[in-house]
Every structure is written in structure tokens, then in C-alpha cells.
Amino acid sequence: MALFLSIFPIVLLIYLMVKRNPVPSYIALPMVAILVYLIKVFYFDADLVLVNASVVSGYISTLSPITVIFGAILFHRTLENSGALNTLRQWLSNINPNPVAQLMIIAWAFAFMLEGASGFGTPPAIAAPILIGLGFKPFRVACLALAMNSVPVSFGAVGVPTWFGFSPLGLSVQQTLEVSGMTALIHSVAAFIIPVIALLFVVEWKEVKRNILFVYISIIACVVPYFLLAQINYEFPSLAGGAIGLLISIVVANFGIGLAKVENAETNILITTGQIFKALSPTLLLIAVLVVTRLPQLPFNAMIQDKTEWLSFSLGYLGDFTITKGLVLSLNHIFATTISDNYRLLYVPALIPFGIVSLLTFFIYRLTVKEVHEIAMRTIKQGIRPFWAMFGSLVMVKLMTMGGDSSMVKIIGTSFASVAGESWTYFSAYLGAIGSFFSGSNTVSNLTFGGVQFSTAELVGLNTSLILALQSVGGAMGNMICVNNIIAVSTIVNLQNQEGEILKKTTIPMLIYGVIAAIAATFIVPLFYSI
Incomplete structure (x- = not known):
């Protein structure tokens, strides 16, 4: 019964979102x-105070993804109103009007690099609006962006999922590097198939085939x-791989290597270097700020995460509120709990x-107060419903993960492991993938x-590094079906009530990814590592 009641809410959520007349996510998730x-x-007889404290924690957790969504929408609206997006669209068309080239440059290589620098769902948030500006359909772009944002994710945000995600296990540096190398190898095998499947969301197979080289x-x-790089470092594989790949992709596309010739349907407007630089400046600033603030070797990363207490005061029974020098706002001991x-x-x-970059763009393009006000209002209006969807999602996650080894999530995981x-x-x-879905x-x-993966591997005699690598790969491929990511992308590209349809589409490459991962782990990883 515990397993049934743990799985039932997930099954119900999927049903509500994908049935013939789907329930909008901002209603289904809170329900x-x-x-x-x-x-x-x-049923689980959880302490009511702890449950209510988890709801408050879910509200606070909602602030992270929802403010990223608001920020991404603001940035997109700013590029759109300033005319920068139109200039970028024309420039990319001039590099090569072939749609496959444009999709691979932006949704694959550019997003690959962004994932390495930032994570947090930033790559689809930036890549998707640019692709829509090039004339691609929003729904198809949303599916493409989610499917593409999988291979680099295990090393996103300078490797946080790998070095921090497994930190509670107390792995040695050598074993963490082994997990890193195996993870990258499995992802690399999948990379020969998954991006091709992702392209099919937007273009027909014959177009992909003509440009397959x-x-x-x-x-x-x-x-x-x-x-x-993943064999010797677990922080920079995605960032370095994306940067190198983006440069090579642009150069190769410029020479038309491996691309079928496509006539530019638009008037080929001459764009000066100055115009290109001005249009690119907001995006270049965005990348520069991300890299500078995310690299642990630079002082800014430590500054913005400084946990030294700066200000603290009590909010009574609600909890203790603290602000650190790095402006980390915390609510501790919610309702006198832990x-x-x-x-x-x-x-x-x-x-x-x-x-900040949106604000600088206002000045770069000298937008009027009226234009800025319009951008702000449209941004707020577009983000209201996603807030409720995110809130419902994160409260659900908090409740399903509370309780340690007796939590609903752990019951699902250990039950599956014991059967297998x-x-x-x-x-x-x-x-x-289930972990990322949640x-x-x-x-x-x-x-x-x-911990579940590690203990399962030890109990049944499997290589622990390999199983942890598969866990990390699964967490990355789960981004395709994660409700939070689907809501975020749908909001940014302004799709209404299409989350269920997107979920149905992206589930297919996610399932295929899992099969590829299993095959790679069984037959390819042993060729490179002693298992």
C-alpha cells in the first residue's frame, strides 16, 4: 500500500496532463x-508541523526557478523589443540559411556551453527564443530544446551535479573522476543518437539525412x-566542450561543409560588424557574467555564495531569518522544526x-520608459500562472522526499531496485530520471x-562507479520530462496549456536514452575501464 500511494500521485499527475482534455499544469500540480x-x-502519519514546514520550504524553493523564468522572459522581451533578436536572426541566416545548421549551432553547441557555465535551465531559456526568432514553431522548439539539453547536464554549472551531487557518499577524488569519466562516456555514446532524434521534432528526416555530415x-x-576532459576534471567538460564545439560548428557552417545548399527565403540584408556586435552584446555579456561568477577559481563565485552571517532576526514561530554577506536569504527552524x-x-x-544584463540592454538600445514599462508588465503577466505550477510541483517534491529512508521517493526507488x-x-x-522528474x-x-544506487550496487555485486555514472546520466536525461523544465520552456516561448503534449513527446527520447545508457554501460564502458 505504501508503494501504491507513493506512485499514485505521479500517475495521476501524468494522466491529468496528457489526457484528451488536459488539465493545465498550474491547476494539476497544486491539486x-x-x-x-x-x-x-x-496514511504515513507524518507530523503535521513538519508537513506544514515542508510546504513553507516548498514556497521558498519556488523562488529560485520562478525568478529564473521571470529573468529569462525579461531578457527575451528586451532582445525582442530592442531589435537585437531580429538582427541576430538575420546574421544567423547569413552564416547559413540551412535550418539544420541553425538548430545545431544554437540548440546543441551554444546550449551545451551555456549548460556548462550555468545550469538552472538557462540553456533552453536562452536558445528557444532565438530559434523562434528564426521562424521555428514554438511547440517544436520547446521539445527540441528539452531533448537537446541532456548530454551536457551532468557537468552543468561547472560540474555541480557530479562533485556536489555525490558529495554525501564521501567518494575519493579518484573515484569521483572515475564516475565522471564513465558518465561522459555513456553520454558521448548517446550523443550520436539523441540530437538526431531531437532534430526530428522540428525538421523532417530527409532534411536531417541531407545534412547528416x-x-x-x-x-x-x-x-x-x-x-x-571528463577523464581528468569534473568541473569543465561541458563548458569547454560547448565552447570548442560552438566555434567549430560556426566555422564549418560558414563554409557550408556537410550542409545541403538552401536558398535564403528572406532578402539578404547586409549587416555590418558593428550591428552584429551590438546585437550579440547582451548575449555575450550574459555568458561572460555567467562564466565569471560560476568559476570556482575566481573570487566572485565565493563572494556571491559567502555564508558568513550579516544580519539575523526572529520571525517568531515562523522561524529565524538570516541574510549572509553573499545575500543568501534563509528561513531557518521553520515552525520550530529542523x-x-x-x-x-x-x-x-x-x-x-x-x-542586470536586461537593464544594461535598456541603455545600450536606449529604450524609452514606456517600452521598459511594457516589457516589465508583459513579463509579469506571462509568469503568474507558472508560479502556481512551480509552487505545486516543489511542494509535492518536498513532501515526497521528507522522511529520509521512509520517504515516498525512497520507497519507490528501493522497491524498484529490489525487484531488479x-x-x-x-x-x-x-x-x-525519476529523481529529475520530481x-x-x-x-x-x-x-x-x-545512496540508494550505491548501496544497491554493493548488495548485488555491481561496480559502484558504473551505477553512480548511470544515476548521473539518468538525472540528466530526466531533464527532458521534468515538469519544472517543461513549464519554464513553455512559459518563455509563450505556449498555453501544452505541457502535457510536450511531456508525451519528450518521453520518447528519454526512454531511448535509458536503453542507450544500459547498452553503453554493458558493452562499451568495460572496454575503457576495469569493471
């Missing part, structure tokens, strides 16, 4: 969150440095870089299920 609340209280040049340009949560004002990529036994290699990636984060998936 399911209420159901989970009732199950926790009346360029597609694989772009894939290999990102994956080779990514794989090689539950706490925080919002990292400077680290979450909302104010920095989206807010020695065949766990074939299924472990899907447990990682939380919207490869890091949280690794934190949640890393």
Missing part, C-alpha cells in the same frame, strides 16, 4: 500537491573535448545575469538517489 499532503498526514561534425566537436530553506539572490541566475536485483544496470538510469535537477536527483 496533486494537496493529495500528497493528505497522504503524508493520514554537418550534424555529426557539430556533435563530435562538442563531445570529443567533453569526453577527454527544516530550513534559502534563496541565493546573487547566485541564482535571475538578478545575475538576466536582470543483478539486472539493476539496465534500470538504474531510469531511477535517476525535482527538476540532476544535482538533487544525485543527492536523493545516490
Whole structure:
């Protein structure tokens, strides 16, 4: 019964979102969150104060993804109103009007690099609006962006899912590097298939086939440095692989190598270097700020995460509120419990870089007060419903993960593992995907299920590094079906009530990814590592 009641809310949520007349996510998710609340209280007999504290924690956690969404929408609206997006669209068309080239450059290589720098769902948030500006359909772009944002995710935000996600396990540096190398190898194998499937969301197979040489040049340009670097470092594989791959992809596209010739349907307007630089300046600033503030080797990363207490005061029974020198806003001991949560004002990529870069763009393009006001109002209006969807999602996650080894999430994970036994290699990636489906984060998936995966591997005699690598791969591929990410992309591209349809589409490459991961782990990884 415990397993049934743990799985039932997920099944109900999927049904509500994908049935013939789907329930909008901003209604379905709060409904399911209420159901989970009732199950926790009346069946699992959870302490009511702890449950309510988890709801408050869920509200605080909602601030991170929702402010990123607001920031991404603001940035997109600013580029659109300033005319920068139109200039970028024309410039990219001039590089090569071939749609496959444009999709691979932006949704694959450019997003690959952004994931390495930031994570937090930033790549689809930036890539999707640019592709729509090039004339691609929003729904198709949303599916493409989610499917593409998988291979680099295990090393996103300078490797946080790997080095921090598995930190509770106390792995040695050498074993962490082994997990890193295996993870990159499995992802690299999947990279030869998944981007091709993703392209089919937007263009027909005959178009992909005509340009398949360029597609694989772009894939290999990102994956080779990514794989090689992951053998000796777990922070920079995605960032370096994406940067190298983007440069090579642009150069190759400019010469038309591996691309079918396509006539530019638009008037070929001459764009000067100055215009290109001005249009690119907001995006270049965005990338620069992300890199500078995310690299742990630079002082800014430590500054914006400084946990030294600066200000503290009591909010009574609600909890203790603290502000650190790095402007980490925390509510501790919520309702006199051990539950706490925080919002990292400077680290979450909302104010920095989206807010600041948008503000600078107002001045670069000399937008009027009226234009700025219009951008702000449209941004707020577009983000209201996603707030309720995110709130419902994160409250559900908080409630399902509370309780340690007796939590609903752990019951699902351990039940699946016990049934699979020695065949766990074939299924472990899907447990990682379930973790991302719940939380919207490869890091949280690794934190949640890393221990389950490790203990299962030890119990049934499997290689622990390989199983942890599959967990990390699963957490990355789960980004395709994560409700939070689907809501975010749908909001940014202004799709209404299409989350269920997107989920149905992206589930297919996610399932295929899991099969590829199992095959790679069984037959390819042993060729490179002693297992």
C-alpha cells in the first residue's frame, strides 16, 4: 500500500496532463500537491508541523526557478523589443540559411556551453527564443530544446551535479573522476543518437539525412573535448566542450561543409560588424557574467555564495531569518522544526545575469520608459500562472522526499531496485530520471538517489562507479520530462496549456536514452575501464 500511494500521485499527475482534455499544469500540480499532503498526514502519519514546514520550504524553493523564468522572459522581451533578436536572426541566416545548421549551432553547441557555465535551465531559456526568432514553431522548439539539453547536464554549472551531487557518499577524488569519466562516456555514446532524434521534432528526416555530415561534425566537436576532459576534471567538460564545439560548428557552417545548399527565403540584408556586435552584446555579456561568477577559481563565485552571517532576526514561530554577506536569504527552524530553506539572490541566475544584463540592454538600445514599462508588465503577466505550477510541483517534491529512508521517493526507488536485483544496470538510469522528474535537477536527483544506487550496487555485486555514472546520466536525461523544465520552456516561448503534449513527446527520447545508457554501460564502458 505504501508503494501504491507513493506512485499514485505521479500517475495521476501524468494522466491529468496528457489526457484528451488536459488539465493545465498550474491547476494539476497544486491539486496533486494537496493529495500528497493528505497522504503524508493520514496514511504515513507524518507530523503535521513538519508537513506544514515542508510546504513553507516548498514556497521558498519556488523562488529560485520562478525568478529564473521571470529573468529569462525579461531578457527575451528586451532582445525582442530592442531589435537585437531580429538582427541576430538575420546574421544567423547569413552564416547559413540551412535550418539544420541553425538548430545545431544554437540548440546543441551554444546550449551545451551555456549548460556548462550555468545550469538552472538557462540553456533552453536562452536558445528557444532565438530559434523562434528564426521562424521555428514554438511547440517544436520547446521539445527540441528539452531533448537537446541532456548530454551536457551532468557537468552543468561547472560540474555541480557530479562533485556536489555525490558529495554525501564521501567518494575519493579518484573515484569521483572515475564516475565522471564513465558518465561522459555513456553520454558521448548517446550523443550520436539523441540530437538526431531531437532534430526530428522540428525538421523532417530527409532534411536531417541531407545534412547528416554537418550534424555529426557539430556533435563530435562538442563531445570529443567533453569526453577527454571528463577523464581528468569534473568541473569543465561541458563548458569547454560547448565552447570548442560552438566555434567549430560556426566555422564549418560558414563554409557550408556537410550542409545541403538552401536558398535564403528572406532578402539578404547586409549587416555590418558593428550591428552584429551590438546585437550579440547582451548575449555575450550574459555568458561572460555567467562564466565569471560560476568559476570556482575566481573570487566572485565565493563572494556571491559567502555564508558568513550579516544580519539575523526572529520571525517568531515562523522561524529565524538570516541574510549572509553573499545575500543568501534563509528561513531557518521553520515552525520550530529542523527544516530550513534559502534563496541565493546573487547566485541564482535571475538578478545575475538576466536582470542586470536586461537593464544594461535598456541603455545600450536606449529604450524609452514606456517600452521598459511594457516589457516589465508583459513579463509579469506571462509568469503568474507558472508560479502556481512551480509552487505545486516543489511542494509535492518536498513532501515526497521528507522522511529520509521512509520517504515516498525512497520507497519507490528501493522497491524498484529490489525487484531488479543483478539486472539493476539496465534500470538504474531510469531511477535517476525519476529523481529529475520530481525535482527538476540532476544535482538533487544525485543527492536523493545516490545512496540508494550505491548501496544497491554493493548488495548485488555491481561496480559502484558504473551505477553512480548511470544515476548521473539518468538525472540528466530526466531533464527532458521534468515538469519544472517543461513549464519554464513553455512559459518563455509563450505556449498555453501544452505541457502535457510536450511531456508525451519528450518521453520518447528519454526512454531511448535509458536503453542507450544500459547498452553503453554493458558493452562499451568495460572496454575503457576495469569493471
